[in-house]
Every structure is written in C-alpha cells, then in structure tokens.
Amino acid sequence: MAKVLIIGAGGVSQVVTFKCAQYPEVFSDIMLASRTKSKCDKIAAVIEEKLGRKIQTAQIDAEDVPALVQLIKSFQPKLVINVALPYQDLCIMDACLEAGVNYMDTANYEPKDVAKFEYSWQWAYQDKFKEKGLTAILGCGFDPGQSQIYTAYLAKHYFDEIHYLDIVDCNGGDHGKAFATNFNPEINIREITQKGRYWKDGKWVETEPQEIMFPLTYPNIGVRKSYLMYHEELESLVKNFPTIKMARFFMTFGDEYLTHLRVIQNIGMASIKPILYKGVEIVPLQFLKETLPAPETLGENYTGETSIGCRVKGIKDGKEKTAYIWNNCSHQAAYNETGAQGVSYTTGVPAMTGAMMFLTGKWSGAGVFNVEEFDPDPFMEVIGKHGLPFEVKENIDLELTY
Numbered sequence: 456m457a458k459v460l461i462i463g464a465g466g467v468s469q470v471v472t473f474k475c476a477q478y479p480e481v482f483s484d485i486m487l488a489s490r491t492k493s494k495c496d497k498i499a500a501v502i503e504e505k506l507g508r509k510i511q512t513a514q515i516d517a518e519d520v521p522a523l524v525q526l527i528k529s530f531q532p533k534l535v536i537n538v539a540l541p542y543q544d545l546c547i548m549d550a551c552l553e554a555g556v557n558y559m560d561t562a563n564y565e566p567k568d569v570a571k572f573e574y575s576w577q578w579a580y581q582d583k584f585k586e587k588g589l590t591a592i593l594g595c596g597f598d599p600g601q602s603q604i605y606t607a608y609l610a611k612h613y614f615d616e617i618h619y620l621d622i623v624d625c626n627g628g629d630h631g632k633a634f635a636t637n638f639n640p641e642i643n644i645r646e647i648t649q650k651g652r653y654w655k656d657g658k659w660v661e662t663e664p665q666e667i668m669f670p671l672t673y674p675n676i677g678v679r680k681s682y683l684m685y686h687e688e689l690e691s692l693v694k695n696f697p698t699i700k701m702a703r704f705f706m707t708f709g710d711e712y713l714t715h716l717r718v719i720q721n722i723g724m725a726s727i728k729p730i731l732y733k734g735v736e737i738v739p740l741q742f743l744k745e746t747l748p749a750p751e752t753l754g755e756n757y758t759g760e761t762s763i764g765c766r767v768k769g770i771k772d773g774k775e776k777t778a779y780i781w782n783n784c785s786h787q788a789a790y791n792e793t794g795a796q797g798v799s800y801t802t803g804v805p806a807m808t809g810a811m812m813f814l815t816g817k818w819s820g821a822g823v824f825n826v827e828e829f830d831p832d833p834f835m836e837v838i839g840k841h842g843l844p845f846e847v848k849e850n851i852d853l854e855l856t857y
Contacts, residue, residue: 456483457814460532460556462517462547463539464489465639466751466795467561467596469498470803471538471810473793474841476508481811486530488513489539501794517543520550527554534559536810538803541565541642548580548591557589557813561596561806563687565642568727572646572687578823585822592818595809595826596802597763597782598624598704599688601843603827604805605765605780606692608835613778613849616698619768619857622686625707627676628759628786628797632748634715637798640744647716648725652685653703654693665713669705671854673762674846675783681705691825698769701857719743754796757786761797764845766853780847792842804842808834 459482461472468487475482487495487510495512502510515526517539527535527550537547537560544564551558564576577593584591594600602622610617626637636643651662667683686704693699708716719725726739764781782801789800809826812818817833839845 456480457533458484458486458531459534459536459810459814460486460488460527460530461536461538462488462515463537464491464494464498465538466754466799467638467802467806468538469501469751469795470789470793470799471536471806472498472510473502473506473795474804474807475810476502476506476510478811479508481814484511486511486513486532488515488526490514490516518546520546520553523547523550524553527551527556532556534810534813536806537561538806540639542567545576548577551589551591552580552583552587555587555589557591558584559592559595559806559810559813561594561600561802562642563594563599565645572649572685574687574690574825581823588821590813590820591823592809592813593823593825594688594691595806597805598622598686599691600805600809600826601782601801601838602763602765603688603692603825604831604834605845606696606767607827607829608831609765609767609778609780609847610696611831613847614767614769614771614776617696617767617769618698618700620692620696620699620702621766621853621855622688622704623671623673623681623764623766623781624705625671625673625676625679625681625762626759626798627673627679627707627762628757630748630753630757630796632753634712635748635753636750637753637796638750638802640747640750641740644716644719644725644740644743645727647684647706647708648720649685651683652689653683653701654689654699655701665708669855671705671707673707674781675760676762679707680710681707688825692827695825695827750799751795754786754790754794754799757790757796760785761801763801766855768853768857776850777853778847778849779851779853780845782843782845784843789842801843805838808838808841811837
C-alpha cells in the first residue's frame with residue numbers, strides 16, 4: 456500500500472485517478488492537485504459517487520518548485536504521477552528530486568517557446584535520480600508508453616530481431632463537433648503541424664507534415680488514411696532495440712480535420728510566437744485553445760473506437776516473420792466507466808498500470824527509464840483486466856512498404 460500524488464486535472468487525470476481508486480490495496484491514499492482546485496474537486500466527486508472512495512485535493516502551480524516540494528513533503532507520497540502539461544515535466548522532476556520522491560509521466564518534456572520533442576532534457580536527469588536512489592519512469596501512457604511495452608513484448612516472445620517497426624494510431628470515433636482535439640489543443644496542434652521524422656538505417660529522415668500517407672486497415676474500423684508524423688517513443692525505441700532498421704509512427708486524420716487545421720495555420724492561429732493585442736501579449740495557439748471544446752467534455756456523446764498498435768517485421772529462428780499487436784477501445788465504454796473519452800482512457804490506464812508495477816516492485820531501479828527497459832510481462836498480464844485487452848496476429852500483410 457502506498458500514497459500517490461497525481462498532478463493535473465484534465466481528461467487523462469480523471470482516468471488515472473479513477474483507475475487508481477479502484478485498487479485501494481495498492482493505492483492506499485490518493486491526492487489530486489492542479490492549478491485549478493475546482494477541477495480536482497469535480498473529479499474527486501465523481502469518484503466518490505461511483506466508487507465510494509474519498510480523494511484528497513489541493514491547489515498547486517506545477518511550475519512553482521518550492522511550493523510543489525512543500526506539498527510533496529506534507530503528503531509524503533511514494534510516487535508522483537505527472538499528467539500535467541509536458542512543459543512542466545522538468546519542474547516536477549526537480550521537485551521530486553528535492554523532496555526525495557519517485558516520478559512518472561505520460562509524455563516527454565517540451566519547451567514552451569519551441570515545438571521540439573525529444574528526451575534529451577529528461578535523460579539528462581539520469582545521474583541525479585540514480586545518486587538519490589530514486590526512479591523516474593518516462594512516457595507511460597499509450598503512445599508513448601503502451602506502444603513501447605508492446606514492442607518489448609513482441610521482442611521478447613515473438614522475434615529474435617525486430618527490423619521494421621510501425622506504430623499505428625487510429626481514432627475511429629466521432630465526437631459530433633465541427634473541430635476539437637482529443638487532448639490539450641495547445642500540445643495536440645503543435646505536434647501535428649510539425650515536420651515528420653522517421654528512423655532509417657541509423658539516421659533520422661525528415662518529412663513535411665502529412666507528406667507520407669498509407670491507407671491502413673484497422674480492426675473493427677476499416678481503412679483510414681494514416682499519416683507519418685514524429686512521436687517521441689521512436690527516439691527511445693531505436694536506442695533500446697538497436698536491430699531496428701526503420702521505425703515510423705502513423706496517425707489517422709480525416710479530410711475535414713486536416714482542412715480545419717490548414718485554415719488555422721494559414722490565418723496564424725497555430726503560432727506559438729507571442730503577439731501584442733491592445734497592449735496585451737498573447738500566444739495565438741493558447742487563445743485558440745480557449746475557444747475550442749475542452750477534451751474532457753467530449754466523452755458523453757463520443758461514439759466509435761480507437762485502435763492503436765504496432766506492426767512489426769523481423770526474424771525468428773532464422774526466418775522472416777511479421778506480427779501486429781493492438782488494442783481497440785470503445786469511447787462509450789470508457790465514458791460509462793470513468794466519465795472520460797477513449798483517448799484519455801487509453802493514456803490513463805497504462806499510467807495507472809505502470810504505477811502499480813512500480814509500487815508492487817515488479818518494475819524497479821534507480822535512475823531514469825523509458826518503459827520498454829522494464830520487463831513487459833507483468834504489465835501485459837494485467838492490462839486487459841484493467842480495461843485495455845490486446846490481440847496479436849502473426850504472419851499477416853502489414854500494408855506498408857519499407
């Protein structure tokens with residue numbers, strides 16, 4: 456039994472907190488903290504109504520390291536689960552180091568003023584965490600997170616060497632809105648509008664946004680246009696699985712979504728450069744975020760499913776083979792259970808499961824870790840029970856060229 460402090464109060468946080476509350480034998484005390492305490496109180500009220508568990512709440516600015524250290528020391532958790540904004544990661548890691556507490560997040564650090572996605576800033580904390588005997592677990596959502604655990608699981612049980620890895624992410628759902636993002640719009644739009652990158656023969660290859668597309672078939676959904684983009688887990692996967700010759704990430708977008716996105720870019724609303732408006736400095740993308748539906752409000756009328764997985768080609772017993780591992784998640788089932796939509800659910804369930812792995816001693820070590828560095832088996836044994844069952848098909852057409 457252990458205390459956990461969860462920072463952030465969006466849709467993913469709602470799922471993480473709800474799922475932790477389902478397992479009091481592991482998560483004995485839970486505190487939920489955010490800049491806006493009323494959001495925490497709302498989540499806590501839903502959990503108390505559905506599960507009968509009380510969740511402590513607190514107000515905290517995650518970028519105020521001294522205040523965060525004070526909160527951590529007063530609550531004394533064994534683990535801080537960071538589901539706040541990615542550009543707050545380093546502040547929370549600093550606070551955990553000072554307070555002597557273990558750390559976990561679901562996405563890599565991003566600077567506020569430049570759309571740059573890489574692990575170098577967080578990997579630089581390796582010696583600091585190791586010297587203090589603390590653990591930092593990076594990117595334990597779905598992608599990043601589950602996608603890396605899927606890769607490690609296939610590498611351990613299905614392949615001697617992985618040569619080609621494609622992570623494929625499809626949201627086949629419909630939220631009924633003209634335009635909305637499934638997680639924080641500020642982060643989502645930054646990610647989608649950047650140039651793509653993929654790993655090939657020992658180096659990174661850069662592409663224009665949405666330059667490369669494959670029509671891929673997703674289970675229970677059908678064929679969807681799938682666009683190559685850069686995702687941070689590729690960086691750690693090619694490092695930890697050096698036999699990989701090519702690694703790519705694909706995500707589906709509908710034509711209407713991309714049309715809206717082009718308009719937003721063309722009129723300058725996707726910019727992260729501050730502008731002066733009537734004497735007040737504003738960031739266009741942050742202003743746009745305030746006009747769009749909040750991701751945590753999308754769940755009630757969301758229909759359809761997500762389908763996220765890994766398509767892998769490699770060698771087993773000297774012979775070439777392929778495998779496809781994936782999960783499909785119903786938006787409505789996710790909402791009925793937790794009050795959140797499927798994209799939040801698929802991020803939050805792996806985060807809770809990873810936290811459980813750490814708190815029960817199945818994942819351990821001092822330093823900074825990406826999730827594929829741990830044994831995938833105990834995680835995969837329980838992830839289905841927690842709400843994200845998976846399937847594996849071998850020796851099938853992966854629908855991709857290399």
